[in-house]
């Protein structure tokens with residue numbers, strides 16, 4: 001693995017009113033690396049990805065993409081990015097194939113026929129057939145929408161891909177198919193990936209390194225293989241899903 | 253900050269700043285949207301879709317409104333004017349009222365309710381389901397893709413809609429006058445045209461373009477800035493219709509003054 005940083009965050013801070021979501025987060029993801037973020041619900045994992053994508057303006061700190069500082073603007077080199085949104089975020093006014101082909105049609109200015117063929121290829125890679133291509137997203141089940149959304153995120157073969165809970169809501173077999181697919185994207189295309197997941201098996205499978213987000217910082221980062229024996233009591237509690245431990249669910 | 257002078261200053265400043273923000277934010281939004289019409293990429297497919305939505309699918313409701321307004325206008329002015337034996341003015345009153353005022357204003361209010369609300373609902377839903385964020389990550393500027401076509405379609409299509417409303421309204425007045433009030437058809441048509449000046453129709457069409465812009469702007473602005481789930485979208489819809497209606501009535505006065513007082 002090469003040592004150049006693809007995404008480098010320093011002292012990233014973001015608050016919504018009095019709620020401090022990110023409190024000085026540092027992260028360095030190398031080119032071609034697959035990084036997994038774990039952490040409790042509402043700790044700011046999705047907010048972190050949106051800050052990197054320029055969808056949320058951070059209050060403070062530095063964001064470098066390929067060494068270029070971008071934290072002071074909303075502009076990003078979007079042709080480099082692919083994003084799977086937690087909620088899917090499919091365009092409900094467009095048929096499924098156009099959803100998947102959207103980046104190809106508008107970003108890459110590809111012709112319709114060509115884009116459609118590629119879109120159907122991508123749909124097949126997430127286990128969906130050509131027969132659904134002309135249906136609308138609202139006719140699909142939740143898990144199918146997630147996979148369509150995944151196909152859209154990887155359709156343009158982006159250099160950087162973010163997956164916000166890619167396997168949530170999928171059955172175990174399909175989850176494993178998706179894990180393989182994410183691995184393939186990273187290995188074959190050489191993409192740099194950041195994935196958010198609550199699924200430890202998935203984390204170990206798709207990630208090179210993992211980090212745990214807690215109280216606005218990555219309190220632990222190491223090789224995914226160390227997740228089980230991290231020696232960090234917060235990570236231990238989270239990975240083994242214990243109610244007792246240093247992490248308290250504060251009922252407000 | 254206990255100095256009474258500062259308290260006074262703050263009390264004065266807050267509404268002033270609030271007013272600037274209230275006017276400034278939609279204005280900036282409108283500028284961003286209109287700017288998109290003068291450079292590439294232009295999303296013609298989206299533009300065509302919006303033009304059909306505003307111009308074609310609003311025809312029934314606007315046509316009905318115009319028809320009955322024209323009819324009641326003839327009836328009212330006839331029964332009113334007969335008190336001072338001025339029934340002869342009915343045709344002129346109908347055509348001037350329709351083209352100058354009722355055509356554009358009623359069409360504007362109906363379209364605000366029909367199209368403005370659906371724009372706010374659609375764009376608002378896209379906002380709260382992160383579809384607008386998704387557009388951005390797919391290298392498409394959401395303002396260009398969603399807002400520009402709607403603003404342009406509003407400006408272009410409303411005059412057409414109002415022209416049709418004018419014609420239908422005048423026809424409604426004609427039918428009532430001929431069949432219910434026993435006017436002579438040739439005379440009625442003659443006096444409809446006699447005092448009609450081009451400026452009457454043109455001023456109405458200019459109003460229509462302004463209203464079309466305001467309706468689209470309010471629908472897009474409130475939808476684009478909606479937050480907080482289904483409830484937020486509901487609020488955006490209400491705000492878009494109410495603010496568009498009020499702006500239509502205010503700008504109606506301003507445009508009238510611009511055209512007819514010298």
Ligand SMILES: Nc1ncnc2c1ncn2[C@@H]1O[C@H](COP(=O)(O)OP(=O)(O)OP(=O)(O)O)[C@@H](O)[C@H]1O
Pocket residue numbers: 016019021039040041042043044045046047048086
């Ligand atoms: N636009 C926003 N306005 C206000 N607060 C927000 C906004 N977006 C997120 N938050 C708050 O920031 C916190 C972190 O949200 P985020 O969506 O990042 O959580 P998460 O870690 O992704 O959780 P989950 O695993 O449940 O998806 C939450 O408490 C949320 O209420």
Ligand SMILES: [Mg+2]
Pocket residue numbers: 045046047086164
């Ligand atoms: Mg999340």
